[in-house]
Amino acid sequence: MRIQRLQLEQFRSYRKLDWVLPEASIHLLLGRNGAGKTNILESIGVLSEGESFLGRDEEELVLWGEQYYRIRAEIRSDTKEENVLEAVSERSPRKRRAFFVRDVRAPAKEFFGILPTVIFLPQDLDLFTGSPTHRRRLLDRTLQQVSPRYRMTLDTYQKTLKQRAALLRHIAQGTGRRDDLALWNAILAKEGAQVTLRRLELLEVLQCTLSEELHRLGEAWDQPAFQYERTSKARTADSIEEEILQELARIEERDILLQATSTGPHRDDWGIRVSDRDLPSFASRGQQRTAVLALLFLLGSYLELQRGEKPVILLDDVFSELDTNHQKALLSAFGDHQVFITATHAPKSLAEAMIWQVEEGSIQPMNISVPV
Ligand SMILES: Nc1ncnc2c1ncn2[C@@H]1O[C@H](COP(=O)(O)OP(=O)(O)OP(=O)(O)O)[C@@H](O)[C@H]1O
């Protein structure tokens, strides 16, 4: 998949942008801190995933003082089929969003997934030592791109968590009924079972080529394996649902005290284990980055297999953080993809890139070549 033209209207720092992209595979966006480089990648992320990859609210995506934003992209599939995607988000007078494919309104479930992306952010560099929230989001974002159903399931699950938390608060204050928890517990268990199952399946698919991918990157670890950590041990939707229900009942007292739901897939975690050791417990920082890269390549292949399209690769502020070997591995793995890289200074290894200067609200091609 390639983006051929990107148009922004009132999206973050861009009042109006019309960016026509030539054929080049690698686009290097250079600019000082705060110039608007990440904002560009974020707009592509919104078209791909429906939300900011930095977890920002819709309100924060609209140019300050304005009421709506619009993102439009002309894209071309790997089989040279052209398409146009547009997302409009209005915050006032009404909060509403609309999606268009070739100027025809499309339901969200048909829109998301058309433009697959793999996104690599600075916090991914420390993926295995960082927050579990980030690790969960990485799996969820991939699953949402391949399955509109997963998007809906996760959405229902998250809304139900909020409703259950509100009820827990009322119970703690003496204004809510304990019996009413059963309704929310049933929804959480049903949707939560699906979330758990899909994540387990994804890790199982990635597992098939994990060892090979690590090997290619120079790490010959003995039987590296993804490990999904959860309270339930069950493996079918019905049995996971049953176990979540039992767990919710068991910790009800604590949940009322905490006024939050303390079990379920929103608390699960995952990592990589090698010979019964957790990766961060033995791997050096560089080796952990190798594992992160291997994971990115696995996700890229997974998306390509599922969607039949090579995903667009968005590398925000990470390329210059990698050592030369990792940079080379990345460029060779994604050599035939469209890749967007942001940086404040041109990395030496990017001699082939198309270079753009990003400045307050504009993008200009740069004529200088990268020093080699
Ligand atoms: N809603 C908004 N409306 C207008 N401007 C905004 C909005 N949100 C952010 N900005 C501007 O965008 C700038 C941040 O842009 P961005 O994060 O893309 O910078 P960057 O080039 O990636 O910088 P860095 O190199 O530090 O990562 C902020 O400094 C702010 O001025």
Ligand SMILES: [Mg+2]
């Ligand atoms: Mg940035």
